[in-house]
Amino acid sequence: MTLRETKMERTRELIAEVALALFRERGYADTTVEQVAAAAEVGTRTVYRYYPTKESLVFGFYAKMLDTARRELRTHPDETPVPELLGAVLDSVVRSHQEKPEEMLAAFSLAQETPTVMAHLAHLLYTWRQDLVADIADRIGGRSVDLVAGLAVEQTATVFTLAFRKWAEDGGRADLRQLTSTTLKLLHSDAVPLPPLPH
Structure with a gap:
């Protein structure tokens, strides 16, 4: 730089x-x-x-966190397994949140109070997820690559979203990394119901 x-x-x-x-x-x-x-x-x-x-000012530092996660993903060699890449993204996002917990709580509180700020956050996250899908799709290849990459990214993003929401509702007192780990373990278990496959 x-x-x-x-x-x-x-x-x-x-x-x-x-x-x-x-x-x-x-x-x-x-x-x-x-x-x-x-x-x-x-x-x-x-x-x-x-x-x-004005809305983008609330999440200025947050946009940088998301960019950092994507940059870190791109530093991994091409042969890195996709689950490991997704784990690195998740770790990066958790680490960034832990570095600025008060700012995260304040920004999330403002978003909850202000619909236009919440809309900006939703757009920011949507755009980031779409970019991340493209990053993962480039690594996967094969049939239904966009669907596979999309599901992989959405599951990973949802794991953190749910952990963060619980952390925020607790006023930031809980261990965000532990909450993320617990949520990820649930996803890997049989505890989460899924709709049945069509006949």
């Missing part, structure tokens, strides 16, 4: 940190993009260059 890229990344992170702090302090509706820019000591146009909407 060049010096300019490093500076841009720091600016992006600073804006997201300042925005979330203001949203928590003043409330999402009562905080303007102009106030975020002033607190971050940048121009309003700079904020919009990194975050095109």
Whole structure:
């Protein structure tokens, strides 16, 4: 990463940190993009260059977490088994959440309170999952590759989503990694009912 890229990344992170702090302090509706820019000591146009909407400011750091998981996946050799790749993605997402637990709780709380923020989060996750499906499909090959990759990614994403939701409902006091592990073990067991195959 060049010096300019490093500076841009720091600016992006600073804006997201300042925005979330203001949203928590003043409330999402009562905080303007102009106030975020002033607190971050940048121009309003700079904020919009990194975050095109106010909603995207809430999950600025979260988008980076998701990108990190995909980047880490792509560092694995081509011969890496897909289950191992999915495990690496899951581990990356859990690790990132554990590094910023308070920010995660605050952002999730804002999303629950604000429909447009929740819609942005849903879109962010949908886009990430679609990109991840493409990454996994490239590794699999064979028949029904898109369906197989899609099921693999959706199951992996759902494992974390359910674990995170339980963690958030508990106020972040539970062990997120343990919750994720427990959920994954349930998926691998016969405890989860599935609809019957068509006749």
